[in-house]
Amino acid sequence: DTGTLAHDLPNYLREQGGEKSDCSLRPFPVSFAQLGWDHWIIAPHRYNPRYCKGTCPHLLRYDYHAPNHAVVQSFVHQLVDASVPRPSCVPYRYSPISVLMIERNGGILYKEYENMIAESCTCR
């Protein structure tokens, strides 16, 4: 039945109020001043890890880099058993963040923390 799915996709999107309901990156800025840490974290002033939110479409487009299993699970949800959930919208790629901070003994530390900022989303 993929033909019918592809056929009703535009309507489905419209029902959900347009593009924004699709699985996509959302900002989540945290300012170190809010945490009261700005007296020892010199840079950056804020950290925006971002997060993924939204509905995974019935037909997973190539730009979602979704694994084959996600495609199968989407079909199972649509065509076989709706109690099987749709694939989830989660981060796909990450980037590190560099932090400059003052240490207890007055030293100054530059450190890169891996996988701290979501760069893109996938459905899986």
Place this chain on the structure above:
Amino acid sequence: NQSPPPLGSLPAVPTLPLLQALQTRAPGSPGWQVGPASGQPLRYMLNLYRRAADREGRPRRRRSLGTNTIRLVQATSHGGQPWTGRWYLQALTYHLEGQPEAEHLLRATVVYLPSLSLARSRLLCALELVVAGEASRVLLSPTARPHHGWAEVDVTPYLVLGNSSVGSLALRHVCVRAGRTGSHDTLVAPGHPFLLLYLNDTQAGLAPPAAEPHRHRR
């Protein structure tokens, strides 16, 4: 447009991995007095940070610094009057105890200003390594000239002896005031040279420990 949650409502242990990792380094309560990280060391590290990362904190190029951790260690001086006539002499010690095990030393350099201009004269400076107490001293010559008049001396061989690392590094900061005799400048002490440790943190990519209970294999 959510208004930021009041600080009081934040969880005692922030759930974001970065915040958890940073919290282990937090110097205690917000009332903690900031250490003496100011002036030249702070400006040097801020310039380094701006070359390495953008405003969002994302590294500009992968490993542009060749490592994921750089620690600036400030010197402790032994007190006393460093000036004798034209000569400035200061004995300095850099304490290296308590380095986290996961941080492996790749390179170590001492950064200082070889030349400082005063109002009517100039201060010319050099570094001496103090070996085995005061028994002998080695004049250190710069191995790089990064920018803004700084000079770097590679001291890696003196910090890693065989398989072990030393607990501290002792230097002498020696300067002479060059200029017309009789020109009287106020005696300005040059800033202490600072030690840069280029480290590879093998745990920089890990989530905080004990993130998941251990599951038994079925």
